[in-house]
Amino acid sequence: MPAKQMLPGRRPSTVRTRGRLRPAANAKRPAGRGPLAQVRRTQQQLRKAWDRPLTAYYLIFGSSLLITVLGLxxxxxxxxxxxxxxxxGDAYFFKKQFIAALIGAGLLLAASRxxxxxxxxxxxPVLAGTLFLMVLVQVPGIGVSINGNQNWISLGGPFMLQPSEFGKLALILWGADLLARKGDKGLLSQWKHLLVPLVPVAFLLLGLIMLGGDMGTAMILGAILFGLLWLAGAPTRMFVGVLAFAGVIVALLIKTSPHRMDRLECLGATQPGKNDLxxxxxxGIYALASGGWFGSGLGASVEKWGQLPEAHTDFIFAITGEELGLAGTLSVLALFAALGYAGIRVAGRTEDSFVRFAAGGVTTWITAQAVINIGAVLGLLPIAGVPLPLFSYGGSALLPTMFAVGLLIAFAREEPAARAALAMRQPKTGWKRTVVRWKSMRRRVKKRPSGER
Incomplete structure (x- = not known):
């Protein structure tokens, strides 16, 4: 049979092999269909989504809502x-947390508006009120000691208040306002204006907290202080000096406390040890390890039956891993990562110095506390006794945290591009549009002609 003639300028795209057609070796793959092209398209889509004006707004709102609901x-x-x-009753702690979440939702809405x-x-006012309550904690007959820490005030009945949790919010608001005012005057380049009175007031809060023995909250407060100094552009020498001084203080506090030394010795432990220290x-490690990929099922935890202390507070992440598995714990980590990433975006894109300091402080607070809590559960850090933000049981921790999230939402709405995007989404029809038009008509009717008396 004569060979089939090829048209000039054409290449065979396929060759016949045992009755089948397969692509020729020299056939070109269509542009844009390879794996690298798919990766590039995905990166471009993610970059476009991240650059949208309301991305941070929706990330903060959505991630905080999901964390709170899953926490409940x-x-x-x-x-x-x-x-x-x-x-x-079996729902006793849940009801208290649900009430606190409702109050916190009101605070979040108020702060966001x-x-x-x-x-x-x-x-x-928030700083002054917090200092007053933290002093009251140390007054005999008013302060209440729980688990060896005297950081509580009884509000009557089953309700308690931990003023040190509000100290984090107070330091952020007051410190951001202080640094913003000094920055507007060009004083932050001088070390005395950068450190005074920010560092003395922060150490006053730290001292009142340490009087109650709550080193975990003091660590979070210290992280907030360092975050504010870093955002203010503190020189490396000053930053390292303050960090070294704080490290010496922490080392002395740990060395002089047998309880804290025991916690440090349990770092990476695989056995309960002497006296079950x-x-x-x-x-906590047992709970995470027994969860597997998808967990034993919601409500099917074994460790919460008296085996794991503080299962609903400091070690709730371990119960999450046991019941929801690796998938559940990774979901929680992803939500906190999204919240922290959105907070960094808000702090980085604003032109308002107060918003930059406050957003950076709130982001430092939530991410540092989450890292310390989860690191302790994983055995990577000593147990500090701090709750997982928005997730663990505790109304005193939930209320200021939700107010702080409301601050982030308000700051995300204040971005110029976000304001423009929200303005474009105002309803053009419906009752809201009718009300706006009715009010404008009333204003025009009330205006009298220039010659009328």
């Missing part, structure tokens, strides 16, 4: 056995 579910699951052991000027005006740390 896990508080109910992790606390029901403890509540029944105390002779209370406040103008920046009002946020700055609240800084000094590492019982909590080891059983």
């Amino acid at each position: 579910v896990m508080v109910y699951s992790a606390s029901m056995i403890k509540a029944l052991q105390l002779g209370l 406040m103008p920046v000027k009002l946020h700055r005006a609240l800084s000094y 590492c019982w909590q740390a080891v059983h």
Whole structure:
């Protein structure tokens, strides 16, 4: 059979092999269909989504909402056995947390609707009120000691208040306002204006917290202080000096406390050890390890049956890993990463110095506390006794954190591009548009002609 003639300028795209057609070796792959092209398109799509004006707004709102809702579910699951052991209803702790979440939602909404000027005006009253309550904690008969830490005030009945949790919010608001005012005057280049009175007031808060023995909260407050100094552009020598001084103080506090030394010795422990000193740390690892990929099922935890202390507070992440598995814990980590990433974007894109300091301080607070809590559960850090933000049981920790999230939402709305995008989404029809038009008509009718008396 004569060979089939090829048209000039054409290449065979396929060759026949045993009755089948396969692409020729020299056939070119269509442009844009390879794996590298797909990766580039995905990167471009993610970059476009990230550059949208309302991305930070939706990330902050969505991630904080999901963390809080999932936290309520896990508080109910992790606390029901403890509540029944105390002779209370199985939903006792859940109801208290749900009430706190409702109050916190109101605070979040109020903070998200406040103008920046009002946020700055609240800084000094919040700091003064927090200092007053933290002093009251040390007054005999008023302060209440829980688990060896005297950081609580009884509000009557089952309700307690921990003023040191509000100290984080107070330091952020007051410190951001202070640094913003000094920055507007060009004083932050001088070390005395950068450190005074920010560092002395922060150390006053730290001293009051350490009087109650709560080193975990003091560590978070120290992280907030360093975050504010870094955002203010502190020189490397000054930053390292303050960090070294704080490190010496922390080392002395740990060395002089047998309880803190025991916690340090439990770092990376795999056995409960002598007198079961590492019982909590080891059983936290047991809970995570028994969860597998997808967990034993919601409510099916074994460690919460009296094996793992503080299962619904400091070690709720371990119960999450046991019941929801690696998928559940990675989801929680992803939500915190999204919240922290959005906070960094808000702080980096604003032109308002107060917003930059406040957004950076809130982001430092939430991410540092999450890292310390999760690191302790994983056995990577000593147990500090701090709750997982928005997730663990505790109204005193939930309320200021939700207010702080409201601050981030308000700051995200204040971006110029975000304001323009929100203005374009105002309804052009419907009752809201009708009300706006009716009010404008009334204003025009009330205006009298120039010659009328």
